[in-house]
Amino acid sequence: MNHWHINEDTFDPTLKHILSQETVFTIGNGYFCTRGTFEEGYPRDNVATLLYGVFDHIPIAKEELANAPDWTRIQLFINGERFRLDRGIILGYHRSLNIRQGTVQRSVLWISPSGVTVRVTSERFASLDDEHVGAIRYSAKIEDAPGGEPCEISVISALNTAEGNYDVLHLETVDQSNVDDIQWLHCETKKTLVQIAMATTFDSETTGFTKEILNSDIAPGIRYNGVLQQGQTFDATKLVTIYTSRDAVNDPRNAAIQHIQKLFADTKQPYDQLLANSREAWNAFWERADILIVEDKxxxxxxxxxxxxxxxxxxxxxxxxxxxxxxxxxxxxxxxxxxxxxxxxxxxxxxxxxxxxxxxxxxxxxxxxxxxxxxxxxxxxxxxxxxxxxxxxxxxxxxxxxxxxxxxxxxxxxxxxxxxxxxxxxxxxxxxxxxxxxxxxxxxxxxxxxxxxxxxxxxxxxxxxxxxxxxxxxxxxxxxxxxxxxxxxxxxxxxxxxxxxxxxxxxxxxxxxxxxxxxxxxxxxxxxxxxxxxxxxxxxxxxxxxxxxxxxxxxxxxxxxxxxxxxxxxxxxxxxxxxxxxxxxxxxxxxxxxxxxxxxxxxxxxxxxxxxxxxxxxxxxxxxxxxxxxxxxxxxxxxxxxxxxxxxxxxxxxxxxxxxxxxxxxxxxxxxxxxxxxxxxxxxxxxxxxxxxxxxxxxxxxxxxxxxxxxxxxxxxxxxxxxxxxxx
The missing domain is CATH 1.50.10.10 (Glycosyltransferase)
Structure with a gap:
């Protein structure tokens, strides 16, 4: 039997369960871990990406791991209404952590307050093969719309610095801009002055959508606007590269930018190759580390x-x-x-x-x-x-x-x-x-x-x-x-x-x-x-x-x-x-x-x-x-x-x-x-x-x-x- 999955088949809105599952569905690779929060967010969630050895000072207990910018944020709007699990009606829900491959997949069938039925799916992983890389594959399909009318779609992918350790914000933005379609963010911890740089892309080949760069010191992003007919799907992939001043590089910002540029230089659609490489690294790990227990799932x-x-x-x-x-x-x-x-x-x-x-x-x-x-x-x-x-x-x-x-x-x-x-x-x-x-x-x-x-x-x-x-x-x-x-x-x-x-x-x-x-x-x-x-x-x-x-x-x-x-x-x-x-x-x-x-x-x-x-x-x-x-x-x-x-x-x-x-x-x-x-x-x-x-x-x-x-x-x-x- 293939006993490699942690599954969640129903959505439980209680906050205690939400926060617990964020921990359970964490992805990581030893350089960073990202909690299993939803891309679209949820009230009072504990969004966190923690980097190995990146600390900032605090009055009590001297220092703590500093929450890095949230690289997973993707906001979806359908006819101006925001997709979020505390709104609308959930018709179907499934989330799964594939332990063998280090991926988390989610599928939600959701009815917006105005009656549009949409299926939202996502897949994310932190590459075990390339520790500086995280990736998300994201899609939204219009299953049904009142009167069969087309739906206006807006999708925003961002790097959000406004996430702290509970009420403590450890980051300040140093600079932010873009190189062509690559959005980058350079920030530092407030007391220890550790430099954290992220570069991100958000790419879609869905026809009829326009792409816009959103510069912001708090949440720089990339936005797509367009229209979907009933039965049509918006697909996109999001990549992020992460470097810090603890790494053996002189300039974390350029390291992050150049890394993501190289990913696209090697292949036009790097997501699939990154996932394949990460799976191969996980397979090698499990060859060494797996424990087989027969007849007890x-x-x-x-x-x-x-x-x-x-x-x-x-x-x-x-x-x-x-x-x-x-x-x-x-x-x-x-x-x-x-x-x-x-x-x-x-x-x-x-x-x-x-x-x-x-x-x-x-x-x-x-x-x-x-x-x-x-x-x-x-x-x-x-x-x-x-x-x-x-x-x-x-x-x-x-x-x-x-x-x-x-x-x-x-x-x-x-x-x-x-x-x-x-x-x-x-x-x-x-x-x-x-x-x-x-x-x-x-x-x-x-x-x-x-x-x-x-x-x-x-x-x-x-x-x-x-x-x-x-x-x-x-x-x-x-x-x-x-x-x-x-x-x-x-x-x-x-x-x-x-x-x-x-x-x-x-x-x-x-x-x-x-x-x-x-x-x-x-x-x-x-x-x-x-x-x-x-x-x-x-x-x-x-x-x-x-x-x-x-x-x-x-x-x-x-x-x-x-x-x-x-x-x-x-x-x-x-x-x-x-x-x-x-x-x-x-x-x-x-x-x-x-x-x-x-x-x-x-x-x-x-x-x-x-x-x-x-x-x-x-x-x-x-x-x-x-x-x-x-x-x-x-x-x-x-x-x-x-x-x-x-x-x-x-x-x-x-x-x-x-x-x-x-x-x-x-x-x-x-x-x-x-x-x-x-x-x-x-x-x-x-x-x-x-x-x-x-x-x-x-x-x-x-x-x-x-x-x-x-x-x-x-x-x-x-x-x-x-x-x-x-x-x-």
Missing amino acids: EAQIGARYNIYQLRINVSSHDSRYSVAAKGLTGFGYRGHIFHDTEIFMLPFYTYVMPEVARNLLIYRYRLLDAARVKAANNGFQGAQFPWESTLSGEETTPSSIIHPETGEVIPVLNGFIELHITASIAYAVWRYWRVTGDDTFMEKFGAEILLDTALFWVSRVEEDPERGDYVINDVIGPDEWHEHVNNNTFTNYMAKKNIEYGLAIIDWLEQHAPEKAEQLTSKLDLSEQDFSHWHDVANKIRILQDPQTGLFEQFEGFFNLEPLDQSKYHNRTDSYQGILGVHAIQKYRVIKQADVLMLLTILAEEFDEKTKRANWDYYYPITDHDYGSSLTPALHAILACELGETQIAYKLFMKGALVDIKNLRGNTPEGIHAACSGAVWQALAFGFAGLRNEDGKLTTHPHLPENWSRLAFSVQFHSKELPVDITR
Whole structure:
């Protein structure tokens, strides 16, 4: 079966649905993403084209991805009446995202207020073959007109700068004009002064129509005027080329103009060729990345949709930026980078697109100096990575937020005391190296990250003279509902591993690259005495585990918290924190997302089955799987598979796979859940397939759901492509 389409067969005018579907029907190619808004617009829509790494400053959270001009706008007027879905009567509606080809198609049968029946169709894509190009094919056919009278038609295609991030407009027009039939727009972000240039054409061969260039600093455009008889169609294609001052060009404006000129020099009708080239690029991607699930259409489409998101939201070559929590699909989290990338998404890139994984880790390497400054400002050595980062590597987590309903100012402590991201980055560096065998990366970039982050942890721990061990106090663990906790097990264990990675890599460097070893130990002022101390810290860091049962305590005092009677909240539509409040939730033994269980999942080889079972039985029932965090369900599925809980694993996997397609958490309008997309891939590869890297060899330990007869995919391992094909 050909399970490659997300379909919408009826038009739902509720704003929540409109905004959610804008996210679902996003197109993109890693250079830019464009939300699935309608070409003609809709009241209170969130039009957005977000460019990889293009930020502007804001008062809170320092900076956010800046909404670029809307290149999709096409306005249709029939006898002076504007086609829009909140007007007239909709007789038929269909929209489809072709995941395999990266295209969105829409068809609407519509009756205007004066009674003209028109069929409007469109197709759009962001070229995966040529990342600077977007394209739309547009048509309007008069199906019926009162009395069979001819209809006056006006169609306006524009580049609209009056689109902001909600109420914030980040762009100012620098200049605008045309070169023959090419309309161009040059604007810049107001604070960061990033130059954005777009060039566009709007071409139609429909006879009897006149073409007019509309110059405007806000919405320069191209207009066609003419008459259609009943049964006749107006057809047009719109192309756009996009460049910024972040690209390796001296003049983005001329680059955009010359690019579109070249498209027409190569062929008179470039749309079809561009689409064919983009399809070919998508085919090549799916040859590497597809996961085949046989006999489960919904799971198959969900898996492919999440893989599609992992592709369109990351650049294939730019190491100056990374994958944001919402990717380039919405304004949620402002385009900031979290540990979501390293823990949830990087495994996909490491096994499927290792060249991209390498760039994402080089992004962290580029920000090492800023991480050193953060550590020093907090009184520590080494490198402490920020909880949220953008381009500079500075901490961009807001210090407080205003509650949207109560107006209460709520402190945000994550940027101050949620520390485990530093160990998560080190973990990702280590795992990338083990999977790819990329020694060059490790020598040039990875080793310094591992040593600098290990140095941070050694300086951050405190020695407890009474117990003779080392503690890490006053932190927030992955379970963000409990703040100012001591010795969070995830944080402490990951810090321990980070130090061990540092010790292992200095040994490796001394054997394989002694000059680099000497260079780094000199740069970081490290001695044999320091490394001896590192060994002591790694061996004696406090880990809260019952030696008899294997049960970990999430943090000191967690077992003494009050139990929460979850049976009282069967019909809830919000998280427990949302219901109980930021402060009240902290006294209860209920957690936002996988914390201890995430540790047992990502470091699976460290723990035996008894330990995993004891902790699963304890922590799984007290985790908010429905509204706590989108990160939770699919990641839990991996451990569930390992413990033989395949039915539970399947349910959790489907919650993750469909989280955006069905807007299960109600916040898809803010953008897709990129980390969840990564967790969905991990659930398939590491959970149901049971893929493991054991002593440098890949093995599988399958746990197929009852309704699957086959699971197949490919991975890259030490520069070789290896197929994994599991059948019942």
